[in-house]
Amino acid sequence: MKKYIIKRIAYMLLTLWIVITLTFFLMHSIPGDPLAYMAKTLPEQTRINFYEKYGLDKPVYVQYGIFMKNLITKGDLGESIRYPGRTVTDTISKHATVSGRLGLQAIAVGITIGIVLGVIAALNRNRWPDYLVMFIAILGVTVPLFIIAALLQYTLSVKFKLLPTTGWGKFKHTIIPTIAMCFGSIATYARYMRSNVLEVINQDYILTAQAKGVSPFNVVRKHVLRNAILPAITILGPQIAGIFTGSFVIERIFSIPGLGSYYISSISDRDYTMIIGTTVFYAALFIVSQLVVDLLYGVVDPRIRVSGDN
Amino acid sequence: MSKVLEIKNLSVSFHTYAGEVKAVRDVSFELDRKETLAIVGESGCGKTVTAKAILRLLKTPPAEIKKESQILFDGEEVTKMDKKRLLSYRGQDVSMIFQDPMTSLNPTMTVGAQIMEALEIHKKMKKKEAEAEAIRLLKLVNMPNAKERIKQYPHELSGGMRQRVMIAIALSCNPKVLLADEPTTALDVTIQAQIIDLLSELKEEFDTSIILVTHDLGVVANFADRIQVMYAGKIVETGLKEEIFYKPHHPYTWALLNSIPSLDKESKEELYSLGGTPPDLILPLVGCPFASRCDYAMEICREQAPETTILSDNHKVACWLQHPEAPRVERPILSGGANRG
Incomplete structure (x- = not known):
């Protein structure tokens, strides 16, 4: 087990390095640079000084070498070029917690509701609860996030004045964004769980459990659920990724000071250090979540518990 | 000898898109206390459906146990049992072993937990007590290293061992009737003999009546008291x-x-x-x-x-x-x- 995790971490670092390298050269190949917006209005010498200060006058591969050296030796992602004084690490740690809280809330709510709805649909196959859940699921996957968000804002805060439309700070601010964000997860999980439960229910061991005299509720709880959840864990990885991309949109709609808006503005600003910093952060988060998913497999299914030898 | 199970005019149909499949047609038989009855016939002749009907394990719909059918367990009408009684009847009064031990155990539960489950439901045992009983049962079905085995998962056991676990589960609550649905079909020949020997030993030990469903007359030769040949329901x-x-x-x-x-x-x-x-x-x-x-x-x-x-x-x-x-x-x-x- 230890060996397996160490091996996985080595692969993760390799992946991360590839992501960093690709991003670094890609962003330098886009026309324009972080200082372009003011370069035209500055005197020649000031401009040159600025470029020298940020090392932008050097060839790209030299800049890459300097960046990697700082990252590896000091863990330093640098300072924002566009907004001097803000270090990239500070920006991430301050705003990622906001995004993280929202994302975790959305995933937790989405998975829980999705699983419950999926099981209900499967157990009532071809009856009204099934049709209702599948209707919700189709809405969830087809209707874009921002439409759901706008609808929720309109009904819950404008019409009924129950919750604030936008803003951040208190729990009540997170409710509408969470619902909007988890809608897709609910839909995906409900559909997945429905088909898994239908498959598991026809397995022989369910018959064994029934023949033992286990009550229908406990058959589902103890025998169906755990076996049906397994394939659903696979989609946890993509779901987490989906939550991140969704958060860019949601944070803008609800004026939430999350990392998403910084990420997007850093790209249009060509704020090189910010781009690399946030990309590294998102990539690392995604890779780690993949590892967690793989380890979760073993927890749920004893048959694929990893052994150290392979 | 008194009758522990009486089946009268049992008819079971399956309602499919193609039409009504009459799987069991007007079958009547009895099972005496401590008797072993073998139901023999080729695939699709209604043996398994009969056995499942006795435990009311058939999904309704598509299955339908016809109105005139009577299944009497110790004089009690099984087809009229309410939900609660049915749950206590299954596993405690009548239990069942299935054909394929590879698929009839839950892959995500330890075998110990699967044996203990029935004990906790029917005998209201606490966890510790149930665990000790599970070990005792595994020893009874000749499982080596019973203490370690209860912590293992089905995929860590061979087919013969899994069938032993199934038998331990089925006998855990001392049922009066054991339905064994092709218990040896999925096993290789030497293991088949061991399982049959084990069943006949345990039958004495537990005073259980057995209905053995099989397509192989060779299997029942030494084991059954009575044989019932079925064809086309x-x-x-x-x-x-x-x-x-x-x-x-x-x-x-x-x-x-x-x-x-x-x-x-x-x-x-x-x-x-x-x-x-x-x-x-x-x-x-x-x-x-x-x-x-x-x-x-x-x-x-x-x-x-x-x-x-x-x-x-x-x-x-x-x-x-x-x-x-x-x-x-x-x-x-x-x-x-x-x-x-």
């Missing part, structure tokens, strides 16, 4: 083991007996096999269902279903050959099958 012949093996009267029983491989046969000789397939149970059956495959079929066989002829206290057969006007036919002996028993 009906019982065609029933009798004590000796009667079925030495004095079989139905041509289908003959065919089954002749298809048992035997040691005294020349090795190159081809094994007897019965031609044709069982009738489609969606279509209405006119006459004797076996007529189309029977070497001795007469005109009447295709027109009218045969009456049951009582040959002795236990021996009954449904065949027109028993009619006084029918030609006398002797059982053709193709192999050493008759030497068994």
Whole structure:
């Protein structure tokens, strides 16, 4: 087990390095640079000084070498070029917690509701609860996030004045964004769980459990659920990724000071250090979540518990 | 001996898109205390459906146990049990072992937990107590290292060991009746013998009656007290083991007996096999269902279903050959099958 995790971490670092390298050269190949917006209005010498200060006058591969050296030796992602004084690490740690809280809330709510709805649909196959859940699921996957968000804002805060439309700070601010964000997860999980439960229910061991005299509720709880959840864990990885991309949109709609808006503005600003910093952060988060998913497999299914030898 | 199980006029149908499949047609039989009854027949003749109907394990719909059917357990009508009683009946009064031990255990639960589950439900045991009992049961089914085994998952055990676990689960609450649905079919031959031996040992130990469903007469030869041959959802012949093996009267029983491989046969000789397939149970059956495959079929066989002829206290057969006007036919002996028993 230890060996397996160490091996996985080595692969993760390799992946991360590839992501960093690709991003670094890609962003330098886009026309324009972080200082372009003011370069035209500055005197020649000031401009040159600025470029020298940020090392932008050097060839790209030299800049890459300097960046990697700082990252590896000091863990330093640098300072924002566009907004001097803000270090990239500070920006991430301050705003990622906001995004993280929202994302975790959305995933937790989405998975829980999705699983419950999926099981209900499967157990009532071809009856009204099934049709209702599948209707919700189709809405969830087809209707874009921002439409759901706008609808929720309109009904819950404008019409009924129950919750604030936008803003951040208190729990009540997170409710509408969470619902909007988890809608897709609910839909995906409900559909997945429905088909898994239908498959598991026809397995022989369910018959064994029934023949033992286990009550229908406990058959589902103890025998169906755990076996049906397994394939659903696979989609946890993509779901987490989906939550991140969704958060860019949601944070803008609800004026939430999350990392998403910084990420997007850093790209249009060509704020090189910010781009690399946030990309590294998102990539690392995604890779780690993949590892967690793989380890979760073993927890749920004893048959694929990893052994150290392979 | 008193009857622990009485089945009267059991009919089970499956409602499918193609139509109503009458899987079991008007079957009646009894099971005495401590008796072993074997239900024998080829695939799709209604053996398993009969067994599942006794535990009401058939999904309704598509299955339907017909109204006139009666299943009496110790005089109590099973078809009329409420949900609560049905749960206490399953596993405690009557329990079941299934065909394929590879798929009939939950892959994500330790075998110990699966044995303990029944004990916790029916005997209201606490966890510790149930665990000790599970170890005792595993020892009873001759499982080596029972203490370590209860912590293992099904995929860590071989097929024979898994079937032992299934037997331990089935017997855990001391049921009066054990339904064994092809318990040896998925196992290899040496393990088959071990499992059958184990079942007959445990039968004495637990005072349990057994209904053994199988397609292999060889399996039941030493084990069963009584044998019941089913064909197309009906019982065609029933009798004590000796009667079925030495004095079989139905041509289908003959065919089954002749298809048992035997040691005294020349090795190159081809094994007897019965031609044709069982009738489609969606279509209405006119006459004797076996007529189309029977070497001795007469005109009447295709027109009218045969009456049951009582040959002795236990021996009954449904065949027109028993009619006084029918030609006398002797059982053709193709192999050493008759030497068994």
